[in-house]
Amino acid sequence: xxxxxxxxxxxxxxxxxxxxxxxxxxxxxxxxxxxxxxxxxxxxxxxxxxxxxxxxxxxxxxxxxxxxxxxxxxxxxxxxxxxxxxxxxxxxxxxxxxxxxxxxxxxxxxxxxxxxxxxxxxxxxxxxxxxxxxxxxxxxxxxxxxxxxxxxxxxxxxxxxxxxxxxxxxxxxxxxxxxxxxxxxxxxxxxxxxxxxxxxxxxxxxxxxxxxxxxxxxxxxxxxxxxxxxxxxxxxxxxxxxxxxxxxxxxxxxxxxxxxxxxxxxxxxxxxxxxxxxxxxxxxxxxxxxxxxxxxxxxxxxxxxxxxxxxxxxxxxxxxxxxxxxxxxxxxxxxxxxxxxxxxxxxxxxxxxxxxxxxxxxxxxxxxxxxxxxxxxxxxxxxxxxxxxxxxxxxxxxxxxxxxxxxxxxxxxxxxxxxx
Amino acid sequence: xxxxxxxxxxxxxxxxxxxxxxxxxxxxxxxxxxxxxxxxxxxxxxxxxxxxxxxxxxxxxxxxxxxxxxxxxxxxxxxxxxxxxxxxxxxxxxxxxxxxxxxxxxxxxxxxxxxxxxxxxxxxxxxxxxxxxxxxxxxxxxxxxxxxxxxxxxxxxxxxxxxxxxxxxxxxxxxxxxxxxxxxxxxxxxxxxxxxxxxxxxxxxxxxxxxxxxxxxxxxxxxxxxxxxxxxxxxxxxxxxxxxxxxxxxxxxxxxxxxxxxxxxxxxxxxxxxxxxxxxxxxxxxxxxxxxxxxxxxxxxxxxxxxxxxxxxxxxxxxxxxxxxxxxxxxxxxxxxxxxxxxxxxxxxxxxxxxxxxxxxxxxxxxxxxxxxxxxxxxxxxxxxxxxxxxxxxxxxxxxxxxxxxxxxxxxxxxxxxxx
Numbered sequence: 001x002x003x004x005x006x007x008x009x010x011x012x013x014x015x016x017x018x019x020x021x022x023x024x025x026x027x028x029x030x031x032x033x034x035x036x037x038x039x040x041x042x043x044x045x046x047x048x049x050x051x052x053x054x055x056x057x058x059x060x061x062x063x064x065x066x067x068x069x070x071x072x073x074x075x076x077x078x079x080x081x082x083x084x085x086x087x088x089x090x091x092x093x094x095x096x097x098x099x100x101x102x103x104x105x106x107x108x109x110x111x112x113x114x115x116x117x118x119x120x121x122x123x124x125x126x127x128x129x130x131x132x133x134x135x136x137x138x139x140x141x142x143x144x145x146x147x148x149x150x151x152x153x154x155x156x157x158x159x160x161x162x163x164x165x166x167x168x169x170x171x172x173x174x175x176x177x178x179x180x181x182x183x184x185x186x187x188x189x190x191x192x193x194x195x196x197x198x199x200x201x202x203x204x205x206x207x208x209x210x211x212x213x214x215x216x217x218x219x220x221x222x223x224x225x226x227x228x229x230x231x232x233x234x235x236x237x238x239x240x241x242x243x244x245x246x247x248x249x250x251x252x253x254x255x256x257x258x259x260x261x262x263x264x265x266x267x268x269x270x271x272x273x274x275x276x277x278x279x280x281x282x283x284x285x286x287x288x289x290x291x292x293x294x295x296x297x298x299x300x301x302x303x304x305x306x307x308x309x310x311x312x313x314x315x316x317x318x319x320x321x322x323x324x325x326x327x328x329x330x331x332x333x334x335x336x337x338x339x340x341x342x343x344x345x346x347x348x349x350x351x352x353x354x355x356x357x358x359x360x361x362x363x364x365x366x367x368x369x370x371x372x373x374x375x376x377x378x379x380x381x382x383x384x385x386x387x388x389x390x391x392x393x394x395x396x397x398x399x400x401x402x403x404x405x406x407x408x409x410x411x412x413x414x415x416x417x418x419x420x
Numbered sequence: 421x422x423x424x425x426x427x428x429x430x431x432x433x434x435x436x437x438x439x440x441x442x443x444x445x446x447x448x449x450x451x452x453x454x455x456x457x458x459x460x461x462x463x464x465x466x467x468x469x470x471x472x473x474x475x476x477x478x479x480x481x482x483x484x485x486x487x488x489x490x491x492x493x494x495x496x497x498x499x500x501x502x503x504x505x506x507x508x509x510x511x512x513x514x515x516x517x518x519x520x521x522x523x524x525x526x527x528x529x530x531x532x533x534x535x536x537x538x539x540x541x542x543x544x545x546x547x548x549x550x551x552x553x554x555x556x557x558x559x560x561x562x563x564x565x566x567x568x569x570x571x572x573x574x575x576x577x578x579x580x581x582x583x584x585x586x587x588x589x590x591x592x593x594x595x596x597x598x599x600x601x602x603x604x605x606x607x608x609x610x611x612x613x614x615x616x617x618x619x620x621x622x623x624x625x626x627x628x629x630x631x632x633x634x635x636x637x638x639x640x641x642x643x644x645x646x647x648x649x650x651x652x653x654x655x656x657x658x659x660x661x662x663x664x665x666x667x668x669x670x671x672x673x674x675x676x677x678x679x680x681x682x683x684x685x686x687x688x689x690x691x692x693x694x695x696x697x698x699x700x701x702x703x704x705x706x707x708x709x710x711x712x713x714x715x716x717x718x719x720x721x722x723x724x725x726x727x728x729x730x731x732x733x734x735x736x737x738x739x740x741x742x743x744x745x746x747x748x749x750x751x752x753x754x755x756x757x758x759x760x761x762x763x764x765x766x767x768x769x770x771x772x773x774x775x776x777x778x779x780x781x782x783x784x785x786x787x788x789x790x791x792x793x794x795x796x797x798x799x800x801x802x803x804x805x806x807x808x809x810x811x812x813x814x815x816x817x818x819x820x821x822x823x824x825x826x827x828x829x830x831x832x833x834x835x836x837x838x839x840x
Binding site: 114 | 645
């Protein structure tokens with residue numbers, strides 16, 4: 001059994017087994033991976049009593065430890081949530097398989113046939129917090145893309161995660177997939193996270209899923225590549241040319257549809273030439289949003305709180321919005337360059353020239369014209385499930401789904417070519 | 421002027437200026453970038469006397485420091501080499517521009533038009549050793565892909581690099597490109613390398629170009645993403661089904677065409693069922709290659725040296741080859757999995773089923789069937805110049821050229837869509 005006393009040795013051992021499993025999953029045809037996932041989904045449904053019992057232990061321990069109501073809600077499983085988890089695994093099984101796709105091909109003058117072909121990345125580490133459904137989601141995405149996964153869930157969900165993991169692995173075994181394709185770190189010791197982050201060459205990619213302190217720790221410590229976002233300090237810029245009704249609809253939706261998601265707007269930038277600014281800010285307030293404005297905004301709508309310097313760099317994840325009045329597109333772009341987090345930024349404008357400048361010059365993973373920032377989501381983008389949203393610049397940006405869990409190799413087919 | 425006494429502050433300042441320049445180069449049309457590169461190439465030609473004088477200072481200092489003949493040869497510039505450097509910059513100006521290319525697009529059911537569009541990465545750090553031509557090559561590639569570059573060359577080439585850099589920047593200025601698009605670190609203090617490697621968020625990607633100790637240091641220390649290869653422990657596997665004459669031609673070329681490049685073969689794996697093994701090994705020896713074989717190879721060709729355990733993990737970069745006789749494709753794949761460096765591996769076989777298994781199951785950046793490993797080169801792959809070859813799994817694998825110096829953003833164009 002795994003040596004939970006020595007995290008580095010533990011992760012090295014899990015990594016070796018994951019690499020061996022990944023060599024198998026990498027070569028599986030789409031149908032075999034899909035069958036494995038469907039068997040895992042069935043096993044999840046069949047294990048409902050065991051998963052509920054395990055979850056009850058976690059809930060009791062959580063209540064005893066004084067977890068907040070919000071945390072307990074994230075932790076809680078019921079029949080509907082287990083059914084949703086299984087349906088999510090089935091949905092991943094139905095996605096288009098990126099593995100084996102030819103990205104491009106060429107015949108060289110010497111007759112060598114060259115192609116770039118998508119292949120799995122290898123061993124993916126997922127480090128997550130209280131939501132036990134991530135165990136099933138992440139496992140399904142990693143395996144469908146031909147990888148092996150090493151999962152490290154939060155201590156508060158340990159029993160739930162083990163029960164879900166056992167069901168997944170039982171389903172895989174039934175369908176002939178290697179059990180080591182999805183391994184759950186058998187200790188909740190935080191040193192195991194450190195060992196994963198240091199496991200260069202053992203784990204090929206780490207995806208942290210959870211709150212800001214988890215992501216910050218992963219980004220600060222990791223010696224392995226990380227796909228993640230730390231902040232979603234997203235802006236909507238309302239240009240002078242914006243349609244006032246459209247601007248109100250987009251701004252209220254971007255802020256208030258769900259305030260706690262990473263795609264929600266945190267700062268509203270209004271062109272000083274936009275004639276309907278007072279009504280726009282009033283619409284936010286009517287939606288029960290606290291508004292913190294700069295001096296120009298306060299002059300337009302007296303009585304609103306004044307933003308301080310920190311507001312422009314704050315991800316509220318709440319019904320609070322900072323509002324700055326800017327002198328046109330240039331100042332809007334400068335504000336976003338200075339304060340944004342390269343996640344999702346939107347412009348509302350009828351002037352296509354201004355809009356195209358925004359789309360070209362704002363350096364974010366997602367840029368939108370006349371649409372709400374709340375669309376920043378793999379499902380909304382048609383990718384199926386997402387493993388997360390990335391705001392780094394390399395490999396994958398924005399919603400990361402199956403394709404983002406693959407890489408490519410160069411495949412050359414010759415007839416005896418040698419280099420002159 | 422830059423504060424060379426405080427490397428972290430120096431790199432932070434250079435990074436700020438690079439970011440500002442990158443925002444300009446990112447938006448330049450192809451023709452403007454190409455004109456800038458052509459002006460830089462002209463400036464290099466015009467600066468030939470100054471570059472030669474600077475190089476003479478480096479050569480004299482190198483001779484005094486007792487640099488080897490090989491190092492002095494790498495350092496040395498003459499009219500032909502300066503002409504070649506300028507021609508290389510002109511060639512990059514003629515490459516297809518990846519920036520602005522649409523990778524894919526889709527219309528969502530709600531009418532949102534989504535596209536993934538290639539954009540520059542941002543600020544690229546290049547850390548290199550004695551060859552001063554890298555100053556021009558790397559600068560041209562980074563700028564043509566819309567990035568800014570921070571170059572840190574070796575101390576032995578400091579005067580040459582400064583003269584080349586001055587010419588490049590003069591050319592850029594003439595063509596209206598920002599001078600800060602290519603900056604040369606003004607100190608050869610090794611602490612500046614450490615500051616670059618720690619400059620997370622300032623430098624987006626580091627590419628080390630040089631020997632193994634440089635690459636190893638960069639990979640070990642970097643807090644920023646790195647594209648590189650440490651080793652090229654490349655294999656040729658000769659299957660029982662191989663054509664003997666083709667096998668001899670490919671094996672001798674893969675090993676001996678140039679022994680010092682990263683794409684050269686280091687280990688030859690011969691199927692025990694291949695009937696022409698003795699002649700194959702003899703051909704290598706006739707080409708004046710030292711052969712170190714396993715027991716099976718020594719039995720076939722008595723008198724060859726026996727390989728020890730370290731040989732299978734050694735990149736000779738010399739006229740030396742380790743030879744193992746393996747029991748078919750499975751053992752060949754296992755050997756490569758255990759000892760390879762994920763760079764370039766080739767199979768010689770007439771049996772297409774065996775060959776396709778090799779191409780699918782060998783996990784290397786480049787896999788080749790019936791072709792020499794010496795083709796592992798951006799130019800040979802039709803990519804134009806390359807910034808390097810990468811053996812990591814993320815972002816770009818194999819030869820990294822203009823496309824590898826870009827990333828993408830999601831661009832959505834709507835008509836007022838809000839999320840339900």
